[in-house]
Amino acid sequence: MIDYDLKKIKAVLFDVDGVLSAETILLSSEGEPLRTVNIKDGYAIQLACKVGLRIGIITGGNTAAVRKRYEGLGVKDICMGAGVKITAYEELLQRYGLKDEEVMFVGDDIPDLQVMKRVGCACCPKDACHDVKSVSIYISDRIGGHGVGRDVIEQVLRAQGKWLCDEAAFGW
Template identity: 40%
Template sequence: MLDKLKDITTFIFDVDGVLTDGAVFVAESGEQSRAFNIKDGYALQLAVKLGYNVCAISGSRSKVALHRLNSLGITDVYLGSSMKTEKLKTYMEERGISPSQVMYMGDDIPDVEAMKMVALPVCPADAAEEIKAISAYVSPISGGKGCAREMIEKVLKVQQKWMGAEAYSW
């Protein structure tokens, strides 16, 4: 896996189960919310600052997720995507991104086909067994607990971009 890290320019993440732990909190009003990990947030915004492509593709239509990701500088957020492969294909074509440059972190069945399209499919520790079976790397960290941070940090360290001046301003 380490040899693939040097070519990564693009991070694609599912939201629920990857950037969150998959729990959905429902208020009496019916409004839903999710919890995001601050360490993931730090790494995500740093990757954006460093010029990496950072994208979220989710079947969810959560406005909370959209607001959180936009606040980190992530503008490529595709919610309500039942066909993740089509969204991923279009995203890569529009930006001239090769599959060899992409890390995709997913956790469940809707991510399978999209993960097969990229060079570095990875998943959190608590991903579905089918996802673990196709992943080049299974993080020891569960979804929503810092697994996105772990992968971004690994890539930046291999590419010698971790702990640069950008790392200190958030």
């Protein structure tokens, strides 16, 4: 269980590689990374969007497939090619008038550290690097790409009384 007042959370932001997709990726013949995604993560993300929890992506990657996947789930804030993630994070705070303590960020590696040190609730998969684990309030029992998103979103929505609360839960 996440040891944080999850009722405060207004936004959950995710890195992609190593969090919503596995650390090991295939490369297409054109050199584009091919990622796997978790269907249960997808369900939780689309439900969170429907019930008013802001979901965002901040990733250093920049592929059309990632954008298409998360836009299709209802994610409005997809920051791709974010070489310095703290800049994208600060832009999101400003855009929506959010405070650090109202944000959860789920990351797994060094480029995520600046954001993780700022947010109220830093989380990571169990296979995150040591430095990320050391700043995380919660370390999921799932490895990246295998349900970390579902794990944290379900906990937030349950705490807020929005998990399985209406018909939105029973469809895509």
